[in-house]
Amino acid sequence: MSDQIQFIVEKLNQEPFRKNFNLITFDSLESVQLLQLLSDVLGEIDPKHAVDIREELPEQTAKRMLSLLGILKYKPPGSISDLSAFRQGLVTGSKPVIHPVLHWLLQRTSELKKRAYLARFLVKLEVPAEFLQDDTVADTNKQYEELMEAFKNLHKECEQLKTSGLSTAEIRRDISAMEEEKDQLIKRVERLKKRVETVQNHPQMLEIARQLRLEKEREESLAQQKQEQKNQLFHAEQRLQRAQLQLKEMHHAVADSKPESLMKKLEAEINFNSYLVTEKIPRELESKKNSVYFLQKVVAEPAMSQSDLNVLEIKINEVNAQINQLMEKRMMKYEPIDSKFSMYRQQASIISRKKETKAEELQAAKEEMSSIERQMLQKTSQAQELEGSEVLKGDEFKLYVNKLRSKSTFYKKKRLEIAEITAEYGILQRTEELLKQRHETIQQQLQAIEDKKGISGYSYTQEELERVSAVKSEMDEMKGQTLDNMSEMVKKLNAMVAEKKASLAPVIKELRQLRQKCQELTQECDEKKIQYDSCAAGLESNRSTLEQEVKGLLEECAQEESNYRYINCMKRNLEIQLQRAKEEMKAYVSSDPQERRKAIREQYTRMILEQENLGKKLREKQKVVRESHGPNMKQIKMWQDFEQLMECKRECFLKQQNQTAIGQVIQEGGKDRLVL
Numbered sequence: 001m002s003d004q005i006q007f008i009v010e011k012l013n014q015e016p017f018r019k020n021f022n023l024i025t026f027d028s029l030e031s032v033q034l035l036q037l038l039s040d041v042l043g044e045i046d047p048k049h050a051v052d053i054r055e056e057l058p059e060q061t062a063k064r065m066l067s068l069l070g071i072l073k074y075k076p077p078g079s080i081s082d083l084s085a086f087r088q089g090l091v092t093g094s095k096p097v098i099h100p101v102l103h104w105l106l107q108r109t110s111e112l113k114k115r116a117y118l119a120r121f122l123v124k125l126e127v128p129a130e131f132l133q134d135d136t137v138a139d140t141n142k143q144y145e146e147l148m149e150a151f152k153n154l155h156k157e158c159e160q161l162k163t164s165g166l167s168t169a170e171i172r173r174d175i176s177a178m179e180e181e182k183d184q185l186i187k188r189v190e191r192l193k194k195r196v197e198t199v200q201n202h203p204q205m206l207e208i209a210r211q212l213r214l215e216k217e218r219e220e221s222l223a224q225q226k227q228e229q230k231n232q233l234f235h236a237e238q239r240l241q242r243a244q245l246q247l248k249e250m251h252h253a254v255a256d257s258k259p260e261s262l263m264k265k266l267e268a269e270i271n272f273n274s275y276l277v278t279e280k281i282p283r284e285l286e287s288k289k290n291s292v293y294f295l296q297k298v299v300a301e302p303a304m305s306q307s308d309l310n311v312l313e314i315k316i317n318e319v320n321a322q323i324n325q326l327m328e329k330r331m332m333k334y335e336p337i338d339s340k341f342s343m344y345r346q347q348a349s350i351i352s353r354k355k356e357t358k359a360e361e362l363q364a365a366k367e368e369m370s371s372i373e374r375q376m377l378q379k380t381s382q383a384q385e386l387e388g389s390e391v392l393k394g395d396e397f398k399l400y401v402n403k404l405r406s407k408s409t410f411y412k413k414k415r416l417e418i419a420e421i422t423a424e425y426g427i428l429q430r431t432e433e434l435l436k437q438r439h440e441t442i443q444q445q446l447q448a449i450e451d452k453k454g455i456s457g458y459s460y461t462q463e464e465l466e467r468v469s470a471v472k473s474e475m476d477e478m479k480g481q482t483l484d485n486m487s488e489m490v491k492k493l494n495a496m497v498a499e500k501k502a503s504l505a506p507v508i509k510e511l512r513q514l515r516q517k518c519q520e521l522t523q524e525c526d527e528k529k530i531q532y533d534s535c536a537a538g539l540e541s542n543r544s545t546l547e548q549e550v551k552g553l554l555e556e557c558a559q560e561e562s563n564y565r566y567i568n569c570m571k572r573n574l575e576i577q578l579q580r581a582k583e584e585m586k587a588y589v590s591s592d593p594q595e596r597r598k599a600i601r602e603q604y605t606r607m608i609l610e611q612e613n614l615g616k617k618l619r620e621k622q623k624v625v626r627e628s629h630g631p632n633m634k635q636i637k638m639w640q641d642f643e644q645l646m647e648c649k650r651e652c653f654l655k656q657q658n659q660t661a662i663g664q665v666i667q668e669g670g671k672d673r674l675v676l
Contacts, residue, residue, distance in 0.1 A: 004103045011106040012037070016044060031093025035061065038098055041105050042068055046116040062091045071119045072112050074104060121151050208490065215493045222500060229504075229511065236514050238377050243521045250528075270539055272362065280359060 009026050012019040017040070029037070036053050042065060043050030049068055053061045066087065076086045076097075089097030105112060125144070131137050196202045587599035 004099060008099065008102050008106060017041075034095065034098045035093045038065065038102060041102060045072070045105065045109065045112045058091050062087060065090060068116070069101070071123065072105075072115055074101065076100075118155070122148060124148070212489065212493070215490075215497075219493070219497070222497075226500075226504065229507070233507070233511055233514070236511075236518060239518065240514065240521070241377065243525070247521075266535065267539065270536065270543070272359070274543070275355070275359060276363075280356065 005023060005026065009021045009023060011017070012021055012026075019037075032053070039049060039051055039053050039061070046068060049064060051064070056064075076083070086097060088094075090101075127137065127141055132141060196206070199205070584600055587595050588601060
């Protein structure tokens with residue numbers, strides 16, 4: 001309880017309340033102040049409830065708070081089980097009632113704000129049925145419900161957008177970053193245009209580059225089309241393989257079996273499918289619906305504390321114990337030996353359980369077989385797509401080993417050549433360093449000679465001119481090479497496109513043939529399906545008639561069984577009554593007094609006599625009480641008067657003692673003054 005009050009005080013001292021409470025001041029609040037505090041908290045959740053409770057009646061305050069707490073789905077704790085006591089405590093401002101409510105509200109303020117906001121639009125107004133018979137009222141109510149549904153959808157979309165992580169600030173940042181990137185790209189394009197304008201024949205080169213880009217895009221699109229056609233061809237081959245497998249299975253089934261066996265297989269399959277449709281799947285669907293209903297019910301309820309969970313567990317244990325007791329009583333009352341149908345019921349339950357398990361095993365086996373078939377088709381397709389995926393055998397493996405040996409010897413030779421080249425590279429690098437040192441010394445000597453002659457910088461300018469001329473010649477050669485390379489690339493692209501077209505032509509022809517085969521197989525499959533549907537319809541009609549007959553017989557059997565049980569129960573009751581009547585007659589007629597005392601008649605007569613004697617005694621006591629009532633009341637009155645008289649004497653004695661004590665104090669004070 002102290003933790004609860006401390007939490008309430010901490011929350012009330014924070015925003016937006018700012019109450020500046022401590023534990024002592026909060027605990028010393030009066031009932032009116034507590035109610036005003038609760039009204040302020042409710043006003044923070046729903047602004048309509050921000051009301052001064054002094055301006056409204058206590059009943060109105062309690063009604064307003066109870067309505068909002070009901071909308072917020074508040075449940076009183078276990079100590080306040082009676083709703084009338086909770087209402088009375090809310091009207092009077094009782095602390096055991098107000099404190100849990102404040103704790104619950106302050107724990108989930110944001111959630112309750114949202115719930116109160118939604119309640120303004122989603123709490124449905126109940127319109128009486130007699131008013132809905134009017135067309136205008138019915139249309140208005142329908143529009144009201146449609147608007148409510150539209151509001152639900154819009155609110156869900158709004159919540160999804162809020163939780164999706166996209167905010168306006170992030171979008172603005174992305175837009176600004178994209179604009180900056182756009183400006184940078186525009187500047188780069190302008191710089192590249194200025195560079196290209198200095199090159200000769202730049203329009204032709206740009207046109208060639210554009211054509212190259214278009215050809216590359218076309219090549220990518222053709223490659224994508226080729227991949228799509230390969231995928232389509234692969235799927236068509238898979239369908240063809242499945243159809244061929246089905247066709248082979250049907251051929252084997254037709255060749256090895258007779259019409260009777262086919263009909264039996266079809267009947268077995270139909271029985272299995274009908275069992276799945278009529279018994280298993282509806283049962284599973286019903287269990288799923290029940291579980292979903294209970295889960296929705298649990299979600300709709302407010303959060304439960306540990307005490308609520310403990311109470312529920314105790315209730316569950318009590319109900320289970322009651323169920324076990326009832327089952328034991330039922331088993332003791334109706335023993336299975338007495339019932340002729342118990343053995344058949346047990347056998348039927350065992351068979352139904354076996355049937356369910358076998359159906360589940362069959363379903364799992366079918367799913368496993370289909371998955372294995374899919375894996376087999378995938379593995380075969382992967383083996384066909386991968387090059388060199390076949391397993392080598394015999395001479396092919398020997399040739400492959402010889403190739404590996406020749407490649408290993410070639411690799412060793414090349415490795416030796418690389419080692420020699422690296423050694424030679426080291427020697428050349430050392431000679432280069434020596435030549436650079438000699439070149440530097442010669443340059444220093446040449447510069448000293450130029451300074452002496454007065455022509456310093458002549459060699460440097462000459463080298464620069466030679467270098468610039470060499471760079472110009474290299475640039476001219478590179479321009480010519482780029483043009484040649486681009487023309488060669490265009491030729492290669494055209495040749496590649498022609499090769500691709502030529503290579504795709506036989507594939508397209510094969511695809512056409514496969515499409516024709518696929519159409520033929522689909523026609524054959526449709527014919528087989530029509531035959532199957534006609535046969536299934538006939539079998540279904542026979543099955544329905546048999547089911548109706550079985551249902552009628554089962555109903556008759558159930559009716560006869562219920563009649564049998566009713567007659568048997570009546571017979572048992574009559575036998576018990578007859579037995580009791582015989583025992584009573586025997587005991588009443590018997591000469592033995594002990595036996596006659598056991599008779600019900602004797603017991604009742606004895607009880608009647610006892611009650612009559614008891615009534616006589618009580619009437620005598622009543623008479624005595626009535627006679628002594630008057631004197632007793634007078635004596636009580638006299639004792640009360642005597643008590644008042646003694647109380648007055650005690651008060652007078654106390655007053656006299658106080659006066660004598662005060663006089664003595666005054667006298668002692670006067671004596672002290674005289675002494676001084």
